[in-house]
Amino acid sequence: MSIVDRLQRQHLKELTPYASARRSMSGGNIWLNANESPYSNSYSVDDTKLNRYPEFQSKPLNQAYAEYAGIEASQVLSSRGSDEGIELLIRAFCEPAKDKVIICPPTYGMYAISAKTFAVGVNEVPLLDNWQLDTEAVIEASTKCKVIFLCSPSNPLGSALNPDDIEQVLQHAPSSIVVVDEAYIEFSSGDSVVNWLERYPNLVVLRTLSKAFALAGIRCGFLLASDDIIELLQKVLAPYPLPDPTVQIAVQALQKSSLERLQKQVSALLSERKKVQTELESMPMSLIAESDTNFLLYQCNDAVGLVTALADTGLLIRNQSAQRGLDNVVRITVGSAAENNELIQQLRKYYL
Numbered sequence: 001m002s003i004v005d006r007l008q009r010q011h012l013k014e015l016t017p018y019a020s021a022r023r024s025m026s027g028g029n030i031w032l033n034a035n036e037s038p039y040s041n042s043y044s045v046d047d048t049k050l051n052r053y054p055e056f057q058s059k060p061l062n063q064a065y066a067e068y069a070g071i072e073a074s075q076v077l078s079s080r081g082s083d084e085g086i087e088l089l090i091r092a093f094c095e096p097a098k099d100k101v102i103i104c105p106p107t108y109g110m111y112a113i114s115a116k117t118f119a120v121g122v123n124e125v126p127l128l129d130n131w132q133l134d135t136e137a138v139i140e141a142s143t144k145c146k147v148i149f150l151c152s153p154s155n156p157l158g159s160a161l162n163p164d165d166i167e168q169v170l171q172h173a174p175s176s177i178v179v180v181d182e183a184y185i186e187f188s189s190g191d192s193v194v195n196w197l198e199r200y201p202n203l204v205v206l207r208t209l210s211k212a213f214a215l216a217g218i219r220c221g222f223l224l225a226s227d228d229i230i231e232l233l234q235k236v237l238a239p240y241p242l243p244d245p246t247v248q249i250a251v252q253a254l255q256k257s258s259l260e261r262l263q264k265q266v267s268a269l270l271s272e273r274k275k276v277q278t279e280l281e282s283m284p285m286s287l288i289a290e291s292d293t294n295f296l297l298y299q300c301n302d303a304v305g306l307v308t309a310l311a312d313t314g315l316l317i318r319n320q321s322a323q324r325g326l327d328n329v330v331r332i333t334v335g336s337a338a339e340n341n342e343l344i345q346q347l348r349k350y351y352l
Contacts (some may be wrong), residue, residue, distance in 0.1 A: 010110040037214035064254035082221035103198035107321035111149040142173035158291035184293040186212030
């Protein structure tokens with residue numbers, strides 16, 4: 001028996017790590033499997049202070065994001081992507097081997113993985129057939145759970161949850177932290193729930209620069225919550241969570257000119273999403289849900305065969321068939337016009 005087998009925490013022996021798009025698939029020259037932006041924007045970095053540790057929380061960055069989100073800077077915590085925000089909430093509120101969180105599958109995999117990593121239980125309350133919350137079941141389960149994770153707009157579905165349902169959960173589960181993950185909010189036609197922070201002290205909103213801001217590579221996310229929750233999370237946050245270059249780029253991305261560019265790029269991606277969806281309607285694929293994101297989710301006859309065939313041409317999409325209720329389902333990121341044209345061409349060859 002190895003030293004790892006002898007010394008590792010027992011609950012980790014059965015844990016399967018999250019299979020990210022980059023971790024599960026390599027190669028390719030057109031990446032439509034990770035919901036990344038196809039745009040690569042230029043930024044400048046001052047290297048004169050790289051010999052110094054960065055701030056625990058950058059005041060210019062948090063202020064810039066607070067202005068963008070329409071809240072106070074004291075309600076913002078910046079972190080290494082929204083994934084760290086998920087972990088911080090579990091570490092701060094959940095006792096290992098005692099407390100539980102609620103997830104509503106099919107949903108983002110890191111909620112459950114993060115909980116299980118810290119020996120926190122996971123209570124699954126599946127979405128209804130219309131991909132909306134089983135509100136009564138969530139509220140009932142909340143009496144025994146500390147944190148409720150709601151993904152809206154949803155990854156992997158692409159659709160948004162009914163805001164009235166989210167508000168019902170907030171109202172009727174006042175003793176649970178209700179986390180609304182808005183990683184894709186910039187692509188959504190609906191409103192953010194961030195304006196509810198003053199009304200509901202148990203609300204937490206997760207945001208990221210990885211999607212619409214086209215900055216997946218700098219790993220910058222934000223957790224928006226009441227001052228009390230922010231102060232608590234600062235107790236368990238690493239002393240230097242964001243590297244200085246990340247902070248510099250993120251601040252630039254939140255300036256007026258950059259936000260104007262973001263809006264143009266989002267508009268272009270929404271137009272491309274419509275084009276791809278129209279083209280795929282002529283193929284033997286069924287759209288699972290209308291998208292409020294930068295990706296589309298389709299059911300096909302053979303997800304493994306389709307993903308493999310496209311990968312052989314250098315084009316990567318993601319198989320989501322392991323998710324509850326998503327048999328033979330693939331997720332396709334909306335790329336640039338050229339990438340989407342290649343996708344359509346390859347799908348035609350495969351199907352027609």
